[in-house]
Amino acid sequence: MDPFTTLTATCVVLPADNVDTDQIIPARFLKTTERRGLGAHLFADWRYDENGEPRADFILNRPEARTAEILVAGRNFGCGSSREHAPWALMDFGFRAVVSTEFADIFRNNALKIGLLPVTLTPAMHERLVALVTAAPGTRLTLDLSAQTATLPIGVTERFPIDAFAKHCLLHGVDQLGFLLQAEAAISDYERSHRSRVCTR
Amino acid sequence: MKGRPRTLVDKIWDDHVVRPEAEGVPVVLYVDLHLVHEVTSPQAFAELRARGLGVRRPDLTLATMDHSTPTTPRRSAALPVVDTQAVAQLAQLARNCDDFGILLFELGSERQGIVHVIGPEQGLTQPGMTIVCGDSHTSTHGAFGALAFGIGTSEVAHVLATQSLLQSKPKSMEVRIDGQLPRGVTAKDVILALIARIGIGGGTGHTFEYSGSAIRALGMEERMTICNMSIEAGARAGLIAPDETTYEYLAGRPFAPAGSAWDDAVGAWRQLPSDDDAVYDRRVQLDAAQLAPMITYGTNPAMAIAIDERVPDPAETRDASRRAELEKALRYMALEPGQPLLGRPVDVVFIGSCTNSRISDLRLAAGIVRGRRVAPGVRMLVVPGSQQVKRQAESEGLHRVFTEAGAEWREAGCSMCIAMNGDQLAPGQSAVSTSNRNFEGRQGKGGRTFLASPLTAAATAVTGVITDARTLV
Numbered sequence: 001m002d003p004f005t006t007l008t009a010t011c012v013v014l015p016a017d018n019v020d021t022d023q024i025i026p027a028r029f030l031k032t033t034e035r036r037g038l039g040a041h042l043f044a045d046w047r048y049d050e051n052g053e054p055r056a057d058f059i060l061n062r063p064e065a066r067t068a069e070i071l072v073a074g075r076n077f078g079c080g081s082s083r084e085h086a087p088w089a090l091m092d093f094g095f096r097a098v099v100s101t102e103f104a105d106i107f108r109n110n111a112l113k114i115g116l117l118p119v120t121l122t123p124a125m126h127e128r129l130v131a132l133v134t135a136a137p138g139t140r141l142t143l144d145l146s147a148q149t150a151t152l153p154i155g156v157t158e159r160f161p162i163d164a165f166a167k168h169c170l171l172h173g174v175d176q177l178g179f180l181l182q183a184e185a186a187i188s189d190y191e192r193s194h195r196s197r198v199c200t201r
Numbered sequence: 202m203k204g205r206p207r208t209l210v211d212k213i214w215d216d217h218v219v220r221p222e223a224e225g226v227p228v229v230l231y232v233d234l235h236l237v238h239e240v241t242s243p244q245a246f247a248e249l250r251a252r253g254l255g256v257r258r259p260d261l262t263l264a265t266m267d268h269s270t271p272t273t274p275r276r277s278a279a280l281p282v283v284d285t286q287a288v289a290q291l292a293q294l295a296r297n298c299d300d301f302g303i304l305l306f307e308l309g310s311e312r313q314g315i316v317h318v319i320g321p322e323q324g325l326t327q328p329g330m331t332i333v334c335g336d337s338h339t340s341t342h343g344a345f346g347a348l349a350f351g352i353g354t355s356e357v358a359h360v361l362a363t364q365s366l367l368q369s370k371p372k373s374m375e376v377r378i379d380g381q382l383p384r385g386v387t388a389k390d391v392i393l394a395l396i397a398r399i400g401i402g403g404g405t406g407h408t409f410e411y412s413g414s415a416i417r418a419l420g421m422e423e424r425m426t427i428c429n430m431s432i433e434a435g436a437r438a439g440l441i442a443p444d445e446t447t448y449e450y451l452a453g454r455p456f457a458p459a460g461s462a463w464d465d466a467v468g469a470w471r472q473l474p475s476d477d478d479a480v481y482d483r484r485v486q487l488d489a490a491q492l493a494p495m496i497t498y499g500t501n502p503a504m505a506i507a508i509d510e511r512v513p514d515p516a517e518t519r520d521a522s523r524r525a526e527l528e529k530a531l532r533y534m535a536l537e538p539g540q541p542l543l544g545r546p547v548d549v550v551f552i553g554s555c556t557n558s559r560i561s562d563l564r565l566a567a568g569i570v571r572g573r574r575v576a577p578g579v580r581m582l583v584v585p586g587s588q589q590v591k592r593q594a595e596s597e598g599l600h601r602v603f604t605e606a607g608a609e610w611r612e613a614g615c616s617m618c619i620a621m622n623g624d625q626l627a628p629g630q631s632a633v634s635t636s637n638r639n640f641e642g643r644q645g646k647g648g649r650t651f652l653a654s655p656l657t658a659a660a661t662a663v664t665g666v667i668t669d670a671r672t673l674v
């Protein structure tokens with residue numbers, strides 16, 4: 001995983017609440033055995049019409065989306081299925097962070113594992129950001145993970161919460177599997193002192 | 202000295218801590234059982250290979266094929282798989298299980314089925330366990346008093362390699378349901394009512410523990426239906442403390458303990474229920490006697506009403522974003538504000554999914570369909586959750602009830618719940634479905650899903666319009 005320290009980038013707003021992972025990446029694209037290439041199908045059913053042509057009015061088809069690295073989404077983003085394909089598709093499209101007032105648990109965990117930063121803002125700050133970006137597409141937001149701050153171009157800053165360990169891993173690009181493998185001795189101890197409850201063999 | 206009172210989740214959690222939380226590093230939590238399916242695992246196995254790692258405990262791992270498998274009636278040993286990508290994905294799972302020594306219930310196996318149906322029916326799902334799977338409906342297994350939750354593919358790799366996860370403990374929420382369910386009101390209606398009450402994000406950050414006399418009165422399959430949909434309220438897990446109903450269900454199952462090991466296990470399981478004075482972070486209560494058959498009208502599972510209610514009017518919603526969401530949902534569903542759902546024609550009825558594809562669900566549906574015919578122009582699919590459920594249903598003659606009525610009797614799998622295998626709605630079609638998600642396009646691009654119980658689904662199939670099953674019996 002690449003480290004995430006600070007990011008100043010343009011935003012696009014997807015104002016809907018409760019965006020589920022079936023919208024982010026519809027199930028028919030889950031037959032891949034790869035992590036890459038899903039960006040082409042991100043929000044496929046909202047992005048393309050019946051003939052597979054891009055819908056001009058959908059935000060990701062607008063010119064400013066091409067360089068945007070921050071998605072500003074509505075409340076409870078990423079609910080539904082546990083598919084990690086959702087954050088993969090967002091990253092593959094070019095996003096490095098998603099901003100909302102609330103994330104579904106599994107989506108947030110999955111995003112953090114692959115270096116996509118979920119930023120939870122207060123409704124007031126979120127509203128200001130949405131208003132700014134809507135009025136001036138191309139508005140840039142600055143995210144400083146170390147300080148846990150989100151700063152609007154008008155100078156307004158808010159601190160956002162993040163789990164301490166996830167923050168550490170993102171800042172230093174820590175490989176969590178590698179980290180967990182270092183707990184080998186403790187895991188072996190646990191296995192010696194606890195009998196397996198089932199056996200599939 | 203008497204210890205601090207603990208909840209069921211506290212007890213399971215404490216019992217699985219490999220290394221406690223320290224210096225900002227979350228708990229290393231041990232996993233007793235890891236369930237694997239074809240869709241969320243290939244990239245995890247690839248990760249293992251790239252790092253030269255093995256599967257630490259193949260003996261605590263079980264794989265099945267369910268999501269993209271065909272369910273068309275089997276005429277020969279080989280079923281045609283829908284497309285080349287699905288073929289490749291299934292072949293990859295078979296190769297991964299072979300290479301890493303994992304038991305696989307593959308297509309054609311007598312034990313194959315939906316991952317959340319086979320765990321319990323094989324007796325692998327047991328009280329007090331930690332169970333994970335790369336699938337959000339892993340919450341189903343909580344019906345046995347197990348801490349069971351969905352994980353992403355990165356975490357699937359973590360569990361394959363270490364049998365452990367880095368986890369922070371979720372908050373707790375008691376969902377207490379007392380009283381007696383009225384006639385015609387099922388477990389599916391209970392969980393839809395709960396989700397409608399607390400909202401699709403109402404359980405975020407929490408595990409549910411269901412309690413109360415209405416829950417105690419339910420059989421295991423009904424309890425699974427309730428725990429299954431905990432995730433639709435945002436809770437990763439939903440648990441029900443084990444009791445005699447649980448033990449009775451488990452006794453004699455292939456992977457359940459036997460002989461003196463059984464007695465030891467039951468002895469340990471009896472210690473699991475939450476202590477009387479245990480404290481929960483939140484509590485919510487429902488009165489079972491007040492519940493009615495439920496149906497969804499919108500594009501998430503919280504958009505649900507009693508079947509004889511009318512579709513809500515967005516104009517009556519104060520909150521602007523909620524209003525916009527509701528308007529969008531009604532547009533997608535082609536519904537008018539204030540419209541009744543009863544009497545609305547449907548094209549398809551789907552009975553299946555890890556929510557409602559077990560034998561008791563099929564019996565309920567067959568009870569309605571028996572002696573009747575599927576309405577002209579309606580397609581009814583009945584997809585058992587596992588090959589074992591299918592065999593049981595056939596031994597009871599249920600398959601004939603369905604086929605003689607004009608319904609399709611299918612092989613086991615996820616089928617039209619997720620529409621990855623070719624079973625899907627056409628754009629603009631409506632379905633009453635016993636599955637768990639009515640998101641836009643979930644059952645096929647442009648398809649419109651009304652989630653309901655097997656009773657409501659079967660009643661709708663025979664009339665061709667959304668029907669209150671209580672008016673048929």
Ligand code: SF4
Nearest residue numbers: 338554555615618619
């Ligand atoms: S039946 Fe549906 S919800 Fe259940 S595991 Fe299969 S796809 Fe997921």
